[in-house]
Amino acid sequence: MVLTMLPWGTSLMAAAPASGGGSTGQGPLPRVLILATGGTIAGKADPRSAIGYDAGAATGQQLIANVPGLDKLAHLKVEQIANIPSQDMNHTVWFRLAERINAAFAHHEADAVVITHGTDTMEETAFFLDTVLHHEQAVVMTGSMRPGSAISADGPANIYEAVQVATHPHARGRGVLVVLNDTIHAAHWVSKADSTALQTFTSRHAGPVGIVDPAAVRFFAPPRPHLAMALPKEQSLPAVDVIYAHADMDGRQIDESMRAGVKGLVIAGMGDGNVSASAMKALDRAVAAGLVVVRSSHVGDGFVNRNVEVDDNAHHFVASYDLNPQKARILLQLLLAADVRDVGDVQQAFAFGY
Numbered sequence: 001m002v003l004t005m006l007p008w009g010t011s012l013m014a015a016a017p018a019s020g021g022g023s024t025g026q027g028p029l030p031r032v033l034i035l036a037t038g039g040t041i042a043g044k045a046d047p048r049s050a051i052g053y054d055a056g057a058a059t060g061q062q063l064i065a066n067v068p069g070l071d072k073l074a075h076l077k078v079e080q081i082a083n084i085p086s087q088d089m090n091h092t093v094w095f096r097l098a099e100r101i102n103a104a105f106a107h108h109e110a111d112a113v114v115i116t117h118g119t120d121t122m123e124e125t126a127f128f129l130d131t132v133l134h135h136e137q138a139v140v141m142t143g144s145m146r147p148g149s150a151i152s153a154d155g156p157a158n159i160y161e162a163v164q165v166a167t168h169p170h171a172r173g174r175g176v177l178v179v180l181n182d183t184i185h186a187a188h189w190v191s192k193a194d195s196t197a198l199q200t201f202t203s204r205h206a207g208p209v210g211i212v213d214p215a216a217v218r219f220f221a222p223p224r225p226h227l228a229m230a231l232p233k234e235q236s237l238p239a240v241d242v243i244y245a246h247a248d249m250d251g252r253q254i255d256e257s258m259r260a261g262v263k264g265l266v267i268a269g270m271g272d273g274n275v276s277a278s279a280m281k282a283l284d285r286a287v288a289a290g291l292v293v294v295r296s297s298h299v300g301d302g303f304v305n306r307n308v309e310v311d312d313n314a315h316h317f318v319a320s321y322d323l324n325p326q327k328a329r330i331l332l333q334l335l336l337a338a339d340v341r342d343v344g345d346v347q348q349a350f351a352f353g354y
């Protein structure tokens with residue numbers, strides 16, 4: 001490759017007549033579709049208490065109006081997909097988002113998408129969309145930890161940076177990204193790790209894939225191989241429960257989930273995906289009844305590997321590798337929706353990319 005010297009602040013790729021030149025000030029402005037779903041970023045002060053607020057109160061249009069300089073980065077179109085605190089996020093909104101994004105790119109309505117969202121379930125929405133969307137164009141999620149009414153609200157800067165990242169040419173082909181507090185995370189690894197701090201998102205063992213510093217958007221890591229699943233046609237997902245393991249654990253919750261008719265179980269296990277002996281017996285009953293059982297962990301980092309403390313071959317369990325329980329649940333739902341229930345096939349999907 002021949003290296004061409006360009007003026008500072010101009011990247012080789014951004015200089016091309018691509019749609020991602022918003023951060024360089026060259027060429028036509030890229031078109032960014034902003035899909036607003038609510039969250040703290042759309043929060044307004046609650047007059048009943050000094051620290052209280054209602055998430056999902058302001059509209060996407062109001063959020064954008066509070067971000068100076070955004071019109072110099074991109075042509076924006078804002079649509080309100082929902083206006084909820086993200087603890088109420090659900091598959092109906094996920095399907096609405098996925099279909100809107102598919103349509104926007106199929107009809108060349110936008111060059112990139114930014115989604116505003118509460119931080120509680122942002123990693124789950126990011127993981128769902130990352131798995132069912134198959135576009136080169138950037139899809140970037142952002143939110144905030146402080147409501148717009150707070151001193152030093154973080155929402156406006158996060159929206160600005162999300163648009164900067166979404167319009168950066170190196171954001172293409174990376175699946176769904178999460179941008180918060182100057183940091184860029186990939187959907188596979190990102191997780192909320194602090195209930196109040198601005199730097200709430202981590203990508204524990206993998207680390208963030210990039211940063212936004214005052215001069216530039218910088219990516220460090222190559223994209224992860226993309227596990228591409230179809231968006232289920234039925235617009236619904238099979239029932240899968242997550243069961244949290246702890247000392248004195250019995251099999252009661254596992255049996256109750258089976259009675260309720262779930263199709264799969266994810267264990268938020270201790271350590272590398274352990275449960276007690278009596279819970280293990282209940283899991284064997286679940287497998288015998290035709291449920292798919294995935295062992296994940298609630299410790300927050302590291303892999304759950306096959307056949308280490310637990311003989312997965314003998315029990316017919318699946319190991320989650322590095323997917324946390326809430327993401328393991330979504331992958332299992334998508335696999336079951338696609339009629340993938342053979343333990344070997346399910347395991348292959350969880351091991352994809354490693």
Ligand SMILES: NC(=O)CC[C@H](N)C(=O)O
Pocket residue numbers: 038039040041055084085086087117118119120121143144145146
């Ligand atoms: N900081 C946040 O966004 C969390 C607030 C709220 N629970 C939500 O996820 O929407």
